Amino acid sequence: MKRFWQKRFINAILLIFVLTFSLVCVYLKLQNEKVIETVVEIPQNTSTKDVAMILKKNGIIKNPYFFMFYVKLNNYKIAAGKYKLSSDMTYKQLCKTLEKGFIPKTAVRVTIPEGYTVRQIAKKLQSLGLIDENKFLETVNSYNFNFKYKYTSKEVKYKLEGFLFPDTYEVYPGTSEKDIIKMMLNRFLEVYESIKDKKTTDLDDVQTVILASIVEKEAKKDSERGVIAGVFLNRLKRNTKLESCATVEYLLPVHKEVLSLQDVRIESPYNTYLKKGLPPSAICSPGKKSLLAALAPAKTDYLFFVAKKDGSHIFSKTFEDHLKAQKQIEEGKK
Known part of the structure; x- marks a missing residue:
């Protein structure tokens, strides 16, 4: 009977120790306020102690001795290799990963x-x-x-x-x-x-991205992005069709420098020559400069623009001036 109670006492002490050890491990992991992700190399024939020191040096663990005890307690066999590790991994996740001998391919x-x-x-x-x-x-x-x-x-x-x-x-x-x-x-x-607080329009965020995508496709000069966004915003406010060639090109299987009459007659909600307002989605992935232009377009009276050979544009306030600009560009090409 005495031996029975001694055995029960030892098991209880061992259980308390294991639970305490586990709680300490969790506590130590929580101390890593900033998550660190890095590739760690474990050389051949590295001892458990040296593995623990490598992990500590790379910021993956806090206490190498608790890690060493955990490895031995659970009889993990660490394999040499390169591992992509994170400081928010548990000891169990770390050991399971380190057993695989994984070498990540080059990014x-x-x-x-x-x-x-x-x-x-x-x-x-x-x-x-x-x-x-x-x-x-x-x-x-x-x-x-x-x-x-x-x-x-x-x-x-x-x-x-x-x-x-x-x-x-x-x-x-x-x-x-x-x-x-x-x-x-x-x-x-x-x-x-990080930039949406710069918005000066009544457009919502999704509409802003759609407008930015059109600006991205239409603008070739950074200095003109805001003005082009301003032109389209003016047309939206007047309930005038945007008539953006870029929205029509989105429908085509291949890029075209000049759209045909047949192209601009394609029946689609993306065809802003036929439909008023913005298309149903963006037509490309706009960069930061175009997003900024759509968030805060230039204040302008322009309603039209036409591209010149160098990628810049002539902007006009009236349709008559727009026709003159088109004629000027055409004559310059001859």
Whole structure:
């Protein structure tokens, strides 16, 4: 009987120790206020103590001795390799990862230019061997990303058009289409939320992005972005058709320098030569400069503009002056 109670007492003490140790481990993990993510290399034949020291040096753990005890208590076998680790991982997650001997592939650096459409983004990512183009486009329209900004029209071509922010990203091969899209959406939120307080118009956030996408496609000179946004805003206020060639080109399978009469007669809610107001969605991914232009357009009386050969524009207040500008440009081409 005495031996029975001794055994019970030892088990109880051991249980209390394990629970206390676990609580201390949790406490120590919570002390990492700033989450650190980094790639850590564990060389061949590294002792548990040295592994713990490497993790501490890289900011992944706070106390190497508690980590060493946890590894030995659970009999984990750490394998050499390179691991992508985070300071918010639990000891269990760390040990499970360190058992795999995982060596991450080199990230691919991808630059998405301003003005790219969802289709162009998908095509570029596929050309780099990172995704399947069709799966990417399907994910854009089918997966529920719980994204803050949404289009209301059922005639939208791609639900996330305009929100996949143009920037340079580092993407590891094997990253899912969904995770790449999330990364680009998060970047959009990071940029847009930092500048949206500059808005001077009555447009809501989604309308602002749509306008910015048109500005992105129409403007070739940074100095003209605000003025072009001002022209379109003036036309919206007057309930005049925007007549943007860029919105028609969005409907075409290939780029055209000059639209035909047949092109501008395409029946579509995106054709601003036929439909008043903004199209149902953005027509590309606008960059920060175009977003700023749409948030705070230049105050102007201009209602028209026409492109010159160098990409700049002649702006006009009346249709008569607009026709003269067109004639001036045509004569300059001869």
